[in-house]
Amino acid sequence: AQSVAQPEDQVNVAEGNPLTVKCTYSVSGNPYLFWYVQYPNRGLQFLLKYITGDNLVKGSYGFEAEFNKSQTSFHLKKPSALVSDSALYFCAVRVSNTGTASKLTFGTGTRLQVTL
């Protein structure tokens, strides 16, 4: 069975400081990893994904994520946080075996609070 863990319910950071939102995963096979963001009363928005290749993935709004196979992690990062980044962030994983994809499994979400 595949699973995703987001160990922090909430991350607090001051505007202008770097931010990290943690994600670890467990799968059988090669993972496809995704980050999504959800603003209040909205659906989820895709930020970035890792499929293969370069371990550092760049996405929307200045976000990036680093894939670490040995630590089975895919942490989301941003060099300088903005108040407007405050939202709920979800990590998700999927695997593909013989061309048939498994379901997309989400973590429990991490609330990011950026303050002035």
Added chain:
Amino acid sequence: KAGVTQTPRYLIKTRGQQVTLSCSPISGHRSVSWYQQTPGQGLQFLFEYFSETQRNKGNFPGRFSGRQFSNSRSEMNVSTLELGDSALYLCASSLSFQGGWYEQYFGPGTRLTVT
């Protein structure tokens, strides 16, 4: 390009009734997935359709069902509603489910309240 649309946006139903939610994917997207989001359980996968066939299914009772039409539009139905079915139901579309690397694009959701 228009995003994923879901109708209705809000719905209030009584316990025991049934409900049908609709989802129109992004043009050209052939895969549609449904999720239930609640404060207690988070995001739970319901099912995924591709080319009118259910490809993946989550761990929900048979009261939850869905279908996909030839134009890729999808509906999900919940029969015999229970109070615990109150949730935000999210639909997401992607180009395909094969391979697994396609990102999903989410609609705004349907907020279902069961009284």
